Structure formats: C-alpha cells, structure tokens
Amino acid sequence: MDYIFNLAIILLVAKIFSIVAKHFNLPEVVGQILAGLILGPALFGIVKDSDFIDKVAEIGVIMLMFEAGLGTDMKQLKSTGFVSTLIACAGVFVPVVLGSLLFMAFYGFGTFGSEQMIKGLFVGTIMAATSVSITVAVLKELGVLNGKVGTAITSAAIIDDVIGIVVLTLVISMKDTSVSVGMVILKAVLFFAIAIGLGVIINRIFKWMTDLYPHTRRVSIASFVYCLFMAYIAETYFGIADITGAYVAGAVLCNLPESVYMSRRIEISAYMVFAPVFFTSIGLKTSFTSMNLTLLLFSIMFVIVALVSKVIGCGGLARLAGFSKQESLQIGAGMMARSEVALITAQKGLAAGLLTSEFFTPVILLILVSSFVTPIALKVLFAKKDEPQPVKA
Amino acid sequence: MDYIFNLAIILLVAKIFSIVAKHFNLPEVVGQILAGLILGPALFGIVKDSDFIDKVAEIGVIMLMFEAGLGTDMKQLKSTGFVSTLIACAGVFVPVVLGSLLFMAFYGFGTFGSEQMIKGLFVGTIMAATSVSITVAVLKELGVLNGKVGTAITSAAIIDDVIGIVVLTLVISMKDTSVSVGMVILKAVLFFAIAIGLGVIINRIFKWMTDLYPHTRRVSIASFVYCLFMAYIAETYFGIADITGAYVAGAVLCNLPESVYMSRRIEISAYMVFAPVFFTSIGLKTSFTSMNLTLLLFSIMFVIVALVSKVIGCGGLARLAGFSKQESLQIGAGMMARSEVALITAQKGLAAGLLTSEFFTPVILLILVSSFVTPIALKVLFAKKDEPQPVKA
Numbered sequence: 058m059d060y061i062f063n064l065a066i067i068l069l070v071a072k073i074f075s076i077v078a079k080h081f082n083l084p085e086v087v088g089q090i091l092a093g094l095i096l097g098p099a100l101f102g103i104v105k106d107s108d109f110i111d112k113v114a115e116i117g118v119i120m121l122m123f124e125a126g127l128g129t130d131m132k133q134l135k136s137t138g139f140v141s142t143l144i145a146c147a148g149v150f151v152p153v154v155l156g157s158l159l160f161m162a163f164y165g166f167g168t169f170g171s172e173q174m175i176k177g178l179f180v181g182t183i184m185a186a187t188s189v190s191i192t193v194a195v196l197k198e199l200g201v202l203n204g205k206v207g208t209a210i211t212s213a214a215i216i217d218d219v220i221g222i223v224v225l226t227l228v229i230s231m232k233d234t235s236v237s238v239g240m241v242i243l244k245a246v247l248f249f250a251i252a253i254g255l256g257v258i259i260n261r262i263f264k265w266m267t268d269l270y271p272h273t274r275r276v277s278i279a280s281f282v283y284c285l286f287m288a289y290i291a292e293t294y295f296g297i298a299d300i301t302g303a304y305v306a307g308a309v310l311c312n313l314p315e316s317v318y319m320s321r322r323i324e325i326s327a328y329m330v331f332a333p334v335f336f337t338s339i340g341l342k343t344s345f346t347s348m349n350l351t352l353l354l355f356s357i358m359f360v361i362v363a364l365v366s367k368v369i370g371c372g373g374l375a376r377l378a379g380f381s382k383q384e385s386l387q388i389g390a391g392m393m394a395r396s397e398v399a400l401i402t403a404q405k406g407l408a409a410g411l412l413t414s415e416f417f418t419p420v421i422l423l424i425l426v427s428s429f430v431t432p433i434a435l436k437v438l439f440a441k442k443d444e445p446q447p448v449k450a
Numbered sequence: 451m452d453y454i455f456n457l458a459i460i461l462l463v464a465k466i467f468s469i470v471a472k473h474f475n476l477p478e479v480v481g482q483i484l485a486g487l488i489l490g491p492a493l494f495g496i497v498k499d500s501d502f503i504d505k506v507a508e509i510g511v512i513m514l515m516f517e518a519g520l521g522t523d524m525k526q527l528k529s530t531g532f533v534s535t536l537i538a539c540a541g542v543f544v545p546v547v548l549g550s551l552l553f554m555a556f557y558g559f560g561t562f563g564s565e566q567m568i569k570g571l572f573v574g575t576i577m578a579a580t581s582v583s584i585t586v587a588v589l590k591e592l593g594v595l596n597g598k599v600g601t602a603i604t605s606a607a608i609i610d611d612v613i614g615i616v617v618l619t620l621v622i623s624m625k626d627t628s629v630s631v632g633m634v635i636l637k638a639v640l641f642f643a644i645a646i647g648l649g650v651i652i653n654r655i656f657k658w659m660t661d662l663y664p665h666t667r668r669v670s671i672a673s674f675v676y677c678l679f680m681a682y683i684a685e686t687y688f689g690i691a692d693i694t695g696a697y698v699a700g701a702v703l704c705n706l707p708e709s710v711y712m713s714r715r716i717e718i719s720a721y722m723v724f725a726p727v728f729f730t731s732i733g734l735k736t737s738f739t740s741m742n743l744t745l746l747l748f749s750i751m752f753v754i755v756a757l758v759s760k761v762i763g764c765g766g767l768a769r770l771a772g773f774s775k776q777e778s779l780q781i782g783a784g785m786m787a788r789s790e791v792a793l794i795t796a797q798k799g800l801a802a803g804l805l806t807s808e809f810f811t812p813v814i815l816l817i818l819v820s821s822f823v824t825p826i827a828l829k830v831l832f833a834k835k836d837e838p839q840p841v842k843a
Contacts, residue, residue, distance in 0.1 A: 058685050060505050061512070061692065065678035072671045112453050112502050116723075119454070274721055278465045281722060285458035292451050299454065322722055328667055329674060329719040330509075 060109045064334070067104060070096055071333035084195045084432035086336050090425070093340020106341040114338040115299070117331030118190050118396075120323050122300040123284040125193045125211055126307015127320040130203045134308075137209045140378045144209065144371045145217035148392050149185045149224060151370030152363060156181025159362050163355050170231075178228050179411045183403050183420055184363040186221035188396030189214035190300065190335075195432040196391070199439050206384050210391035211304075213371065218301050218398065219245050225402055226296075229409045241296065248295035252287065252302075256309035259283065267315035276315055277322035283310075284323075298398055339396065339428060343421050356419035360426045367392045387438045394431040395423050453502045457727070460497060463489055464726035477588045477825035479729050483818070486733015499734040507731040508692070510724030511583050511789075513716050515693040516677040518586045518604055519700015520713040523596045527701075530602045533771045537602065537764045538610035541785050542578045542617060544763030545756060549574025552755050556748045563624075571621045572804045576796050576813055577756040579614035581789030582607035583693065583728075588825040589784070592832050599777050603784035604697075606764065611694050611791065612638050618795055619689075622802045634689065641688035645680070645695075649702035652676065660708035669708055670715035676703075677716075691791055732789065732821060736814050749812035753819045760785045776831065783827040788813075788820045 070092040078088030096104040104110075134141075157177035167173025189211055196202040196210070226241040263283075267276050284306040291302025310316050372389025380388065403420045406412035463485040471481030489497040497503075527534075550570035560566025582604055589595040589603070619634040656676075660669050677699040684695025703709050765782025773781065796813045799805035 058682055058692065061508070061678050061682045062686075064509070065675050065682060068671055068678070069675045072668055072675075076668065109502065109505050115454070116457070275465055275469065277722060278461055278726075282458050282462045282465075285454050285461070289451055289454045289458060293455075299451065322718060325715060325718045326722045329670060329715055333671075 089336035117335030153181035482729035510728030545577035546574035
C-alpha cells in the first residue's frame with residue numbers, strides 16, 4: 058500500500074508548493090521539483106523513488122510531450138523548421154566542444170583519439186540533449202508555447218534529441234566497434250520517414266473517426282493509445298527517445314478540429330496524477346552524498362558550462378538567423394533545460410565504461426539547476442514582452 | 451518500455467471490446483474483462499499481469515469507489531441504512547453457511563471446531579465479500595446508481611465488506627490464536643467513528659476551499675489526495691479494504707455543490723487510463739491450467755452456490771424488508787459480484803494455511819463468472835423498468 062501513500066503525499070506536497078511557487082511568481086514546476094527535494098533523500102526522506110513512481114513519471118512526460126505535439130502550429134513549424142535545425146546543431150556543437158575542454162581541464166588533456174579525449178567528448182555529449190518538457194510546461198503556463206519562439210524551441214529540442222542520439226552513438230562507437238554509426242543515422246531517418254508517411258494515413262483515420270464520433274471517449278482514448286504506441290516504437294525499434302515519439306504523434310493529429318478536445322482529456326489526466334509525479338520524481342532522485350572538493354568544483358563548472366553553452370550556441374545562431382536580441386535570449390534560455398535524457402546518456406556511458414558513477418552528481422545537479430533556472434529565466438525574459446507597447450494608431 | 455506497450459494494448463483492446471459489448475447490449479465492463487482474457491494467458495498471452503498493472507488497476511478501483519461515494523445520495527442512504535445492514539448480514543450469513551456445507555460435501559465433513567470445519571467456514575468466507583465495483587459501474591451505466599435500489603446495494607456492499615473482514619478474522623483466529631477478534635471489531639468500529647468524526651471537519655474545510663476556489667485544479671487534486679489517504683489509512687491501520695476507505699471519502703464530500711466537478715475530473719482520469727486497466731487485469735489473472743475433474747466440479751458448484759446464496763440472502767431479506775419482488779431480485783443480483791476482495795481473502799487463507807493454491811481456480815472463476823453474470827442480470831432486471839408505465843392523470 059506504500060505506493061498509494063507515496064502518490065497521495067506527492068500530489069499533496071507538489072500541489073501545495075506549486076501554489077506557493079505561483080504566489081512568488083515562480084513557475085509551478087519549480088514548486089513541484091522542490092516538493093521532490095523536500096520529500097526525497099535530499100531532505101526528509103519521506104518518499105523513496107520507486108519503479109512505480111518512475112513508470113508513472115514516464116507516462117507523465119509522455120503525456121506532456123503529446124500535449125505539446127497536439128498544440129503544434131504546423132504553419133509556424135514549417136516556417137521555423139530550417140532555422141530550428143540550425144539552432145539544434147549549434148546547440149549540440151557548442152556544449153560538446155566546451156564540455157570536452159572542461160573535462161580535460163580538470164582531469165588531464167589527451168591527444169586526438171585517446172581515451173581521455175573520448176571521455177571528454179562523452180561528458181560534452183551529456184550536455185547535448187535539451188529536455189524540452191520543463192520548457193514546454195513553462196511556455197504553456199506563460200501562454201507562448203505555440204508562438205514563434207515557442208515553436209522554434211520545441212522543434213529545435215526535438216531535432217537536438219535526434220542529433221544528440223547520433224553523437225552519443227558516435228562517441229560510444231569510437232570506443233566500441235560493435236555499434237555502427239551509419240545504422241544509427243539510418244534508423245533515425247527511417248523513424249521520421251515512417252512516422253510522417255504513416256502519419257498521413259493515421260491523420261485521415263482520426264479525421265474520419267472524429268467526424269463520426271466527435272467529443273467521445275473513444276476519440277480521446279484512441280489518440281492516447283496512438284501516442285503510447287509511437288513512444289514505444291520510437292524507443293524500442295528506432296533507438297529514439299519515447300518522448301520524441303509522443304511529440305510526433307501529437308504533431309500528426311494537431312491539425313484536426315478535435316485536437317483541442319483530445320488535448321483537454323490528456324491534460325486532465327496529466328495534472329490529476331501523472332505530471333506532478335514526473336516533476337516531483339526529479340527532486341526525489343537527488344541526494345548530496347559522496348561529494349569531494351574536486352567533484353564539487355567540477356560539478357559547478359559543469360552546470361555553468363552546460364547552461365552557458367546552450368545560450369551561446371542556440372541563442373547565437375538564432376540571432377544570426379534574424380531573431381531579435383530578446384527572442385534569441387528566450388530561445389537560448391529555453392534550450393538550457395536538461396532532464397532524463399541527460400541521465401539516460403550518462404547511464405549509457407557508465408555501461409560503455411566511459412564514465413564512473415560519481416559523475417552522476419554533476420548530471421543530477423545540472424538537471425536540478427537547469428530545472429530551476431530555465432523556468433525563472435524564461436519567465437523573466439517573457440515578462441518584458443508584457444510591458445506596454447506603443448499603440449499603433 | 452514493456453509497460454508502455456502493455457498500457458497501450460490494454461487501453462486499445464479494452465475500448466474496442468467495450469464498444470462491441472455495447473453494440474450487443476452488454477455492459478462495457480464485460481467487454482473490458484473479455485479484453486483481459488484475450489490478451490492474457492487464458493488466450494493469446496500478449497500481456498502478462500505485472501506489478502505495475504496491478505498498482506494502476508488498484509488506483510482504478512479506488513477511483514471508481516471514490517466516484518461512487520461522491521455520488522451518494524445521503525438522504526437515500528439514511529433511509530436505507532438500517533435495511534442495508536440487515537441485507538449485508540444476510541448476504542454474509544447465507545454464503546458462509548452454504549459455502550461451508552459445499553466444501554465439506556466435496557472434501558469430507560468435520561465435527562464442530564475441527565480443522566475440516568474451519569476450512570469449510572473459510573471457503574464460505576471467500577464468498578462473503580461482495581465487490582461492488584462492477585455493480586457500481588453497471589448501475590452508473592444504467593443511470594440508477596443513486597436510486598433507492600442502487601443506494602441499498604452500494605451501502606449493503608460497504609457494510610458487507612466490514613462484516614466479511616470481521617468473519618475472515620474470526621475464522622483465521624479459530625486456527626491462529628495471535629489475532630484477537632475483539633481487536634478486529636474494535637478497529638472496524640474505530641475506523642468508521644474516526645472517519646465520520648473527522649469527516650465532519652474535512653467536509654467543512656472542503657466547503658470553505660470550494661467556496662473560495664470553485665472549479666480549480668486544487669479542488670479536484672485535494673479531493674483525490676483525501677481519497678488516497680483514506681484508502682491507505684483504512685487498509686494499513688484499520689485492516690479495512692482500501693476501496694472502503696475511498697468510498698467513505700467520497701461519501702464525506704458528497705453533499706458539496708462542487709462534488710459534481712470533482713467527480714468529473716476523477717471520472718476522466720479513470721476512463722482514460724485507470725478503470726480499463728482494472729477490469730482488464732481481472733481477465734489477465736485468469737488461466738485454465740492445473741485443472742482436474744474434482745476441482746472442476748467443485749469450482750462449478752462453488753460459483754453456483756456463491757451466486758445463488760447472495761440472491762437468497764440479500765434478495766430474500768430485501769423482500770422481507772418491504773422491497774418489491776423485482777427490486778429484491780435487483781438487490782440480490784447486484785450483490786452477486788465478487789472481485790479482488792475474494793482474491794485477497796483467499797490469499798490470506800493461503801498464508802494462514804487454511805487453503806492450498808489450487809483453490810484459487812474456483813475463486814478466479816467466481817470473479818470471472820460473477821463479473822459476466824452480474825452486469826447481464828442487472829441489465830435484464832432493470833430493463834423491465836423501462837417498459838411504459840401507466841400514466842397517472
């Protein structure tokens with residue numbers, strides 16, 4: 058029965074702290090992560106992270122990404138697609154280079170192709186994958202998710218996930234010769250080709266069904282089932298993150314009139330149970346044991362480099378691509394968030410012998426700090442928009 | 451990732467079969483249990499029952515019972531409370547007696563106080579606890595959940611759960627002297643006293659909160675958190691089924707104007723994910739291996755006695771208490787459903803050495819058959835109501 062108690066206390070404390078956060082003009086997700094820190098081993102240790110919590114959290118993040126996909130403005134995406142790809146590339150390149158240099162500055166430089174350099178590259182790769190879920194939640198809260206900047210961030214983060222996976226596999230294959238880089242790239246290309254190709258047919262089927270049975274349970278359930286299958290297929294058969302699959306599923310259905318109805322049903326299920334568990338679980342995973350001075354200094358620098366490199370890479374490219382100075386900063390800030398993809402990457406490095414487990418501390422710290430800093434930065438950067446504009450007469 | 455695939459396929463097949471069931475004028479829950487049989491080891495073995503599925507299913511049944519509680523008509527309950535208690539007593543007494551006789555007829559009679567008699571009593575006790583969740587779902591579908599008969603069934607099933615627990619503990623304590631019967635009864639009485647006493651205060655707090663913040667997320671989440679805590683506390687500290695706690699939590703809030711809003715949020719979360727998983731999981735638990743002729747015959751008789759004894763006990767008492775013949779049959783039929791409480795009872799008997807694991811087969815068969823028969827019987831018995839009535843002029 059512990060899972061019932063854990064769920065109850067997570068929902069209660071997450072709601073209380075998201076109300077408190079809102080009261081202090083902070084994003085609600087910050088409150089929910091704080092709830093996890095307070096409940097978890099970092100502070101009171103009332104709730105232990107469990108397999109059940111992880112699974113509910115994963116469904117939560119899948120729901121959030123599906124909602125984001127359902128809300129996609131296709132016209133916007135088409136107009137930002139090329140630029141988003143460039144933003145994503147810059148947002149992988151700069152962190153990988155700076156992350157490698159940071160690691161080698163702390164733990165010794167190596168020649169090109171040496172194990173030390175590969176380890177450095179790997180540490181940079183951990184910084185590569187933006188986790189858009191927190192940003193999506195904040196942008197949604199601010200009401201700018203489907204604007205020009207919101208769409209640029211969301212699509213860049215999706216593309217950057219794919220590039221990140223390719224880079225990860227490249228780096229691991231530099232150590233291990235059993236993984237074929239060409240295969241990885243082929244699989245990613247195949248996934249998007251099949252998802253979009255089948256997407257056209259699935260879109261038609263849903264159009265037909267929603268015309269026949271508008272505003273029915275079967276419509277919402279069928280859309281959620283499609284989302285789950287896409288998440289599963291992406292991760293299991295194509296090596297692409299499940300949340301990417303869920304986002305693509307949402308994007309396939311986003312032009313249907315019924316997408317608003319589906320989205321609302323998913324939203325209610327998400328906020329009643331799944332989404333608070335996801336954000337709280339990030340706090341639950343954090344504890345501050347096994348620290349030493351070098352690791353502490355490295356962790357702090359790791360977080361700073363990870364955040365700044367995204368702002369330089371993504372924000373810089375956005376500025377070059379013609380976004381305004383403020384919009385570029387918003388994009389840079391929006392891309393700073395890291396989450397479970399960084400942890401998954403780190404775990405893969407551990408399995409490949411590229412990393413020791415102590416390096417989980419900087420990764421968790423990055424997730425935590427970026428989860429706090431990204432929402433606050435976005436809120437500040439978007440608040441400026443609310444200042445009275447000169448009225449065109 | 452298997453849990454994502456399992457969830458997707460369960461939701462898909464459960465929805466398809468509930469649409470098919472509806473098409474053939476069968477209750478939707480029958481379709482969902484069928485989906486479990488088809489997906490599970492009984493037929494294709496695509497989905498294996500798992501810890502995750504069981505937990506999601508448990509939350510599903512808690513949600514269903516909370517919804518039932520929120521929909522309670524207090525005036526109706528007050529008018530049926532005394533009669534419901536009598537119905538519940540008769541609905542425990544008749545199955546326990548007939549179940550004991552059945553067991554001893556198959557496996558040999560024993561003198562009073564002998565191990566054989568205690569085993570017989572235990573088999574009868576498995577039959578005692580009505581699981582109202584399926585009935586609640588069907589009554590809700592038929593739109594008669596909060597009528598005179600619906601309230602009588604729901605409250606009788608709640609009371610019968612408590613009596614069933616007391617009888618279970620009595621029977622186990624006949625074998626094991628470490629459990630005190632007085633303590634069990636005291637705990638049950640204490641739970642209801644505390645739940646109702648605190649309920650008055652909690653009702654006031656929710657009244658104050660819903661007046662301040664009507665139609666907000668915090669209202670729905672707070673009510674669900676309260677429901678989860680009550681479910682947890684009932685089972686962990688008072689030895690009462692979690693679903694009883696959830697029902698009581700709903701009943702405490704049922705007179706608030708905002709109860710409809712809360713109920714709707716819970717309902718959406720339930721039908722999108724949790725409820726179909728619960729009903730499908732019953733089908734998933736069923737397999738038809740390890741059968742022999744004696745066990746087969748015993749199982750068939752066990753099911754027949756379990757169903758008929760509830761109709762005789764509850765229906766008979768309802769008739770004596772002044773319900774019409776048709777209403778009495780509806781009450782008897784509504785009390786026939788058995789579910790996870792029967793399984794939990796059986797598991798406790800296994801732990802106490804009163805039962806061998808082969809006796810799970812008749813229990814599962816009872817759950818399955820009663821899950822099929824109860825909805826169909828209710829649908830037939832309530833359909834008669836729809837015949838044109840002479841108009842009073």
